[in-house]
Amino acid sequence: MxxxxxxxxxxxxxxxxxxxxxxxxxxxxxxxxxxxxxxxxxxxxxxxxxxxxxxxxxxxxxxxxxxxxxxxxxxxxxxxxxxxxxxxxxxxxxxxxxxxxxxxxxxxxxxxxxxxxxxxxxxxxxxxxxxxxxxxxxxxxxxxxxxxxxxxxxxxxxxxxxxxxxxxxxDIFDESYKFDYKKANVMRLGSDVSLVTNGETLVETLDCAKILSDIGINAEVINVPVVKPIDKDTIINSAKKTKNVITIENHSIIGGLGSAVCEVLSGDYPVKVTRIGINDEFGQSGKAKELMAYYGLNADMLVKRITGLLK
Amino acid sequence: MINKISEPDIKEIKNVSKQLRRNVLMMIHKAQSGHPGGSLSCIEILNVLFNYCMKHYPRWDKDVNFNNRDRFILSKGHASAALYAVLAQCGYFKEEELMTFRQLGSRLQGHPCNTKLEGIEVSTGSLGQGLSISCGIALGLKLDKIESKVFVLMGDGELEEGNVWEAAMNASHNKLNNLIAIVDRNKLQIDGSTEDIKSIGDIRLKFEAFGWNALEIDGHNIEEIYYSLQKAKNSDKPFVIIANTIKGKGVSFMENNAGWHGKAPNDEQLKQALEELK
Structure with a gap:
C-alpha cells in the first residue's frame, strides 16, 4: 500500500x-x-x-x-x-x-x-x-x-x-484530533478480538484489521498512546466485549505495552492476552520495512499470526 | 576586594561547628544508621557557606527574595546529617526534628529529598550527579540574568564517576563562572584510601586541565574556607576549591578511619564522642 x-x-x-x-x-x-x-x-x-x-x-x-x-x-x-x-x-x-x-x-x-x-x-x-x-x-x-x-x-x-x-x-489522525492523556482511542469497533497497540504498529494494525474483516473476523483496534498512566477502562471494556486481547508493539514483549495491558487485565478482568512484539532477543541490521516483516509486525504478518491464534 | 573574617566570627564558627558535630552524632546514634565520617569532615565548609557566604532564605519559597537565592547542592548526599544539622541551625526547621533522621515518615531522609524537605534544591544520594545538575542550574540562572551563585559540595571518592568529568567539560565550555565546586578531600572512601582504590591524583591539576580555576585549602581552617569562597565568587571561570579534610574530624576514634564511613556509634562511643566535643 x-x-x-x-x-x-x-x-x-x-x-x-x-x-x-x-x-x-x-x-x-x-x-x-x-x-x-x-x-x-x-x-x-x-x-x-x-x-x-x-x-x-x-x-x-x-x-x-x-x-x-x-x-x-x-x-x-x-x-x-x-x-x-x-x-x-x-x-x-x-x-x-x-x-x-x-x-x-x-x-x-x-x-x-x-x-x-x-x-x-x-x-x-x-x-x-x-x-x-x-x-x-x-x-x-x-x-x-x-x-x-x-x-x-x-x-x-x-x-x-x-x-x-x-x-x-x-497520517492516521486529522486536524480535529484532540490528544487526551487519560484516554486510549478506540480506532475501530469490533467484537471478535481486541487489538491493542500504539506508535508505529498502529497503522499496521489498522491495515491488518481491514484484511481480517474481509475474511469475516471483526477486530476492535485500540490505540494506547499513553502507556503510563494507562487508560484501564477502555482496555477493560474492550476485553469484556471480545474476551480475547492481542497486544502489538515495536518493543520487547517484556515490560512494554503488552505487559502494561496484562497488568491491567490480570487484576481487573482476566482474559487471555497474547503479546506480539520482539521476543526476548536482540534485533539486527536491515531496512525498516524488512525488519517489520521479519519480526512479524507488518499488516500481512499480523494477519497470519492473528488468524492462527483465532483458529 | 576580599574581606578577612573577624576573630569573633571565627570563634563563633568554631563553637557552632562543635554543636553541629554533636547534633550529627546524636542523629546518627538515634537512627543507628548514617554516615558520620564524611559528615564530620565537611562541617566547617557547610558552616562557613551557610552562615557567612551564601545568600539564602530559611523561609524558602515563602520569601520574596527566593528566586535570587544562591543555590546549594549536596552532591555527596550521604553527608545529609551534616546538611540537616546546618539547616536546622539556620532556622529551616526546629532542632527537635533532627532526631527523626532516617526514621519512617521523616522529612529527613537518609539522603536529601527535595519533595519532602524545604531547603533541598534537588534530591541527591547517587554519587557523581551533583556537578552536572549544578551546571544546569548555573545555565538557568544565566539565562534569567540572575546573579546568584551555585555551590556544590562533592566527595573526593565521587570524582571516580564519569558524570563528574562530563560536567567539568560542560562548565568550562559554557563559561559558568557562577559555579563553585568544593571537593571534600578526606582521602577515604568505603573500601579504604582513595589512592589505593582508584588513585585520583592531583585534583587541582585535573580541574585546571579541564579549564577551571582551582585552589587547594585546609578544609577545617575557617579563614582559608572563607577566603577561598570569596575568591571563587569573583572568578572568571568555574572555580573548584579542593578542601583537604580529615574524615571523622573531631572524634579521635573516628578520624582517618574508613570504617566510620557508614557506621553508627553505640551508646558508649557516643558518650565519648560528645565528651571530646565539649
Whole structure:
C-alpha cells in the first residue's frame, strides 16, 4: 500500500520551535544528534536556549534537571537507546525522584532504527521508563499525534518520556484530533478480538484489521498512546466485549505495552492476552520495512499470526 | 576586594561547628544508621557557606527574595546529617526534628529529598550527579540574568564517576563562572584510601586541565574556607576549591578511619564522642 508519509522527527523539531516562540521557559538539550533528532530546528531559532552537551548522555539528563530546578522546561533529545539506557539512573534518581519538569523526547526507538542494528535498536525503552514513579510515557503513532503529544508535554508538569519514531509515518489522525492523556482511542469497533497497540504498529494494525474483516473476523483496534498512566477502562471494556486481547508493539514483549495491558487485565478482568512484539532477543541490521516483516509486525504478518491464534 | 573574617566570627564558627558535630552524632546514634565520617569532615565548609557566604532564605519559597537565592547542592548526599544539622541551625526547621533522621515518615531522609524537605534544591544520594545538575542550574540562572551563585559540595571518592568529568567539560565550555565546586578531600572512601582504590591524583591539576580555576585549602581552617569562597565568587571561570579534610574530624576514634564511613556509634562511643566535643 503506497501512502504519503511524514517525518515525525521533523514534526517534533518544528513543533518545538513553535512552542519555543510561545513559551520562553522552553529550553532544548541534545547530545550531538541534533541533526537526527531535529532539535536543530529549535537551535537555529533560539540559539541561546539550545544546549548541545556533546556525546555525554549522563550530563545531558542531569544538566536538564538543573535547568528544570530554575523553572525551565527542558526538552531533551537523543536516541532512545542512549537516553533511557546510558542515563537511566540519572533519570530515575535525579529527574523522577526530584519530580522535575523534564521532557525526554527520544528518537530512534524500536526495531525500525534499521541498518544501524541491535546496538542502536532500543527494544527496552518503554519498559525502562514505565518502571519509574512520576514518569509519564507516550508513544505517538503519526505526525499529528506527535505534535499533540509534544504540546501536551510542554503544558503538563512533571517528567515525560516521548518515543519518536525514526521512520516516516502515514497520517492516521486529522486536524480535529484532540490528544487526551487519560484516554486510549478506540480506532475501530469490533467484537471478535481486541487489538491493542500504539506508535508505529498502529497503522499496521489498522491495515491488518481491514484484511481480517474481509475474511469475516471483526477486530476492535485500540490505540494506547499513553502507556503510563494507562487508560484501564477502555482496555477493560474492550476485553469484556471480545474476551480475547492481542497486544502489538515495536518493543520487547517484556515490560512494554503488552505487559502494561496484562497488568491491567490480570487484576481487573482476566482474559487471555497474547503479546506480539520482539521476543526476548536482540534485533539486527536491515531496512525498516524488512525488519517489520521479519519480526512479524507488518499488516500481512499480523494477519497470519492473528488468524492462527483465532483458529 | 576580599574581606578577612573577624576573630569573633571565627570563634563563633568554631563553637557552632562543635554543636553541629554533636547534633550529627546524636542523629546518627538515634537512627543507628548514617554516615558520620564524611559528615564530620565537611562541617566547617557547610558552616562557613551557610552562615557567612551564601545568600539564602530559611523561609524558602515563602520569601520574596527566593528566586535570587544562591543555590546549594549536596552532591555527596550521604553527608545529609551534616546538611540537616546546618539547616536546622539556620532556622529551616526546629532542632527537635533532627532526631527523626532516617526514621519512617521523616522529612529527613537518609539522603536529601527535595519533595519532602524545604531547603533541598534537588534530591541527591547517587554519587557523581551533583556537578552536572549544578551546571544546569548555573545555565538557568544565566539565562534569567540572575546573579546568584551555585555551590556544590562533592566527595573526593565521587570524582571516580564519569558524570563528574562530563560536567567539568560542560562548565568550562559554557563559561559558568557562577559555579563553585568544593571537593571534600578526606582521602577515604568505603573500601579504604582513595589512592589505593582508584588513585585520583592531583585534583587541582585535573580541574585546571579541564579549564577551571582551582585552589587547594585546609578544609577545617575557617579563614582559608572563607577566603577561598570569596575568591571563587569573583572568578572568571568555574572555580573548584579542593578542601583537604580529615574524615571523622573531631572524634579521635573516628578520624582517618574508613570504617566510620557508614557506621553508627553505640551508646558508649557516643558518650565519648560528645565528651571530646565539649
Amino acid at each position: 503506497a501512502r504519503e508519509c511524514k517525518s515525525v522527527r521533523s514534526v517534533y523539531g518544528k513543533t518545538l520551535a513553535v512552542l519555543g516562540g510561545i513559551n520562553k521557559n522552553i529550553v532544548v538539550l541534545d547530545a550531538d544528534l541534533s541533526c537526527s533528532t531535529q532539535t536543530q530546528v529549535f537551535a537555529k531559532e533560539f540559539p541561546d536556549r539550545f544546549f548541545n552537551v556533546g556525546i555525554a548522555e549522563q550530563d545531558l539528563m542531569t544538566t536538564a534537571a538543573g535547568l528544570a530546578c530554575c523553572g525551565k522546561i527542558p526538552f531533551v533529545s537523543t536516541f532512545a537507546m542512549f537516553a533511557t539506557g546510558r542515563a537511566w539512573e540519572q533519570i530515575r534518581n535525579t529527574i523522577c525522584y526530584s519530580n522535575l519538569n523534564v521532557k525526554i523526547a527520544a528518537t530512534h526507538g524500536g526495531i525500525t532504527v534499521g541498518e544501524d542494528g541491535a546496538s542502536h535498536q532500543s527494544l527496552e525503552d518503554i519498559a525502562l521508563m514505565r518502571l519509574i514513579p512520576n514518569m509519564t510515557v507516550i508513544i505517538p503513532a503519526d505526525a499529528k499525534e506527535t505534535e499533540e503529544a509534544i504540546k501536551f508535554a510542554a503544558n503538563h508538569y512533571g517528567p515525560v518520556y516521548i518515543r519518536i519514531a525514526r521512520t516516516s509515518l502515514p
